[in-house]
Amino acid sequence: MPDQDAAPSANPLAVPSKIPIRITVNGVERELTLAPWTTLLDALRDHLDLTGTKKGCDHGQCGACTILVDGRRINSCLTLAVMTDGASVTTVEGLAKDGTLHPVQQAFIDHDAFQCGYCTSGQICSAVGLMAEGKAHSADDIRELMSGNICRCGAYPNIVAAIEQAMGQS
Amino acid sequence: MINFEYSRAGDVADAVRQIAADPHAKFIAGGTNLIDLMKYEIERPARLIDISRLPLTKVEETASGGLRIGALVPNSDLAYHPLIAERYPLIGSAILAGASQQLRNMASTGGNLLQRTRCHYFYDVATPCNKREPGSGCSAIAGVNRMHAILGTSEACIATHPSDMCVALAALEAKVHVAGPGGERVIAFEDFHRLPGDTPQRDTILEANEIITAIELPPRGFATNYTYIKIRDRLSYAFALISVAAALELDGDRIGEARLALGGVAHKPWRDKGAEAALRGRPATGATFKDAADVLLRGAKGYGHNDFKIELARRAIVRALTQAAHGTPQSQANKKIL
Numbered sequence: 197m198p199d200q201d202a203a204p205s206a207n208p209l210a211v212p213s214k215i216p217i218r219i220t221v222n223g224v225e226r227e228l229t230l231a232p233w234t235t236l237l238d239a240l241r242d243h244l245d246l247t248g249t250k251k252g253c254d255h256g257q258c259g260a261c262t263i264l265v266d267g268r269r270i271n272s273c274l275t276l277a278v279m280t281d282g283a284s285v286t287t288v289e290g291l292a293k294d295g296t297l298h299p300v301q302q303a304f305i306d307h308d309a310f311q312c313g314y315c316t317s318g319q320i321c322s323a324v325g326l327m328a329e330g331k332a333h334s335a336d337d338i339r340e341l342m343s344g345n346i347c348r349c350g351a352y353p354n355i356v357a358a359i360e361q362a363m364g365q366s
Numbered sequence: 367m368i369n370f371e372y373s374r375a376g377d378v379a380d381a382v383r384q385i386a387a388d389p390h391a392k393f394i395a396g397g398t399n400l401i402d403l404m405k406y407e408i409e410r411p412a413r414l415i416d417i418s419r420l421p422l423t424k425v426e427e428t429a430s431g432g433l434r435i436g437a438l439v440p441n442s443d444l445a446y447h448p449l450i451a452e453r454y455p456l457i458g459s460a461i462l463a464g465a466s467q468q469l470r471n472m473a474s475t476g477g478n479l480l481q482r483t484r485c486h487y488f489y490d491v492a493t494p495c496n497k498r499e500p501g502s503g504c505s506a507i508a509g510v511n512r513m514h515a516i517l518g519t520s521e522a523c524i525a526t527h528p529s530d531m532c533v534a535l536a537a538l539e540a541k542v543h544v545a546g547p548g549g550e551r552v553i554a555f556e557d558f559h560r561l562p563g564d565t566p567q568r569d570t571i572l573e574a575n576e577i578i579t580a581i582e583l584p585p586r587g588f589a590t591n592y593t594y595i596k597i598r599d600r601l602s603y604a605f606a607l608i609s610v611a612a613a614l615e616l617d618g619d620r621i622g623e624a625r626l627a628l629g630g631v632a633h634k635p636w637r638d639k640g641a642e643a644a645l646r647g648r649p650a651t652g653a654t655f656k657d658a659a660d661v662l663l664r665g666a667k668g669y670g671h672n673d674f675k676i677e678l679a680r681r682a683i684v685r686a687l688t689q690a691a692h693g694t695p696q697s698q699a700n701k702k703i704l
Contacts, residue, residue, distance in 0.1 A: 212370060212371045232370055232414065233370060336699040343601075
């Protein structure tokens with residue numbers, strides 16, 4: 197571990213330069229110039245006004261910020277936006293196609309798989325990622341592989357039922 | 367998070383050059399532990415060197431019949447890799463017992479080794495912690511220490527290493543391939559992580575200017591008689607109170623080779639060769655397993671709230687060895703422990 201009391205090698209008062217990146221968000225190419233410490237979550241919410249992705253704990257423990265990067269579900273709160281330069285990002289805003297909800301979104305409505313809704317966009321993106329992984333074959337598997345998404349309202353049985361429905365359709 | 371500079375490494379040599387040139391820099395790959403710690407300003411690098419694009423993502427068979435795992439293979443890809451599933455299922459099982467699928471998708475193989483040994487006082491910057499601030503004292507020893515270590519502790523630190531994957535790698539005698547300014551070196555897994563002693567600020571023997579390039583597995587995979595049991599306060603997505611990696615080779619009812627490593631009990635993944643010796647050549651029975659547990663726990667020490675972990679470890683070891691001997695590994699989906 198570096199000696200935290202020593203002065204950094206660079207001038208500590210100088211603000212590090214911003215970095216230009218290009219990412220594809222929900223099929224649209226976006227150019228951003230961001231400070232290195234901007235998380236992908238903050239880039240989406242504060243720089244692209246895509247507020248469907250939620251900030252819950254901001255420490256990778258709750259899953260509310262789950263999105264898909266190059267098709268894989270990740271915690272956007274623990275991802276630096278500059279590290280995703282060139283990536284393709286899908287948020288909850290990008291799941292519906294031509295006015296038709298994604299099967300997972302429809303299943304969440306059909307099964308009333310939420311109460312307050314704050315965790316829901318993360319739950320849905322996580323479930324879409326889970327289905328793409330193809331490793332869940334039972335309700336036990338779904339529960340285990342969705343354990344990174346916390347629902348404070350406790351809608352878990354309905355969330356599992358919704359995902360089972362969506363898996364049955366795919 | 368404090369402000370920091372950001373740069374990308376073009377190749378391994380460039381990564382080593384960049385970090386050697388800046389003592390306040392850190393590498394970042396998956397970032398799942400580092401960024402979390404930076405948000406609490408526990409880690410405060412002046413520069414992050416992004417190594418996530420280096421070509422260290424292959425899983426390859428070695429000439430000796432083992433496996434070489436690139437340091438940047440994501441934890442989730444490794445857990446489900448066909449060669450792991452076929453020859454080293456203990457590793458896949460251990461990985462799937464840890465974190466969440468989102469974190470496993472982000473976290474790298476090398477980064478898993480380098481996540482900090484930690485406890486809640488390490489995270490609480492309002493309290494003394496020798497690991498965070500050397501010399502400030504340990505808040506856990508006389509504090510709330512339910513999660514803390516029972517083996518290999520010191521007066522300076524009783525935190526535990528939280529990795530599940532590393533417990534399996536310890537049991538399987540993995541090797542850590544490292545590159546630095548002086549070239550490459552290979553570190554035996556048991557030497558890689560440190561006990562706290564009076565320098566708990568150091569978790570591993572890796573130098574600040576070195577980078578992990580690969581993990582090598584020896585040919586022996588114990589694919590038939592193995593298990594990974596993780597006991598925790600909730601059924602998923604929680605650190606271990608106790609975890610046990612057990613791997614056996616059986617000759618009829620007798621134990622040939624044996625491996626036994628524990629997580630959640632020490633500052634490092636805790637493998638005990640004495641306990642393994644107590645298994646070799648003996649019948650695979652509960653009495654043998656109890657003897658091995660006694661050997662492993664002979665120096666165990668509780669700190670109050672975690673006293674129960676000694677008996678819990680004893681029972682978990684016997685259960686794990688029983689599962690391994692029966693060839694009925696623990697399911698990481700259905701958590702019922704049989």
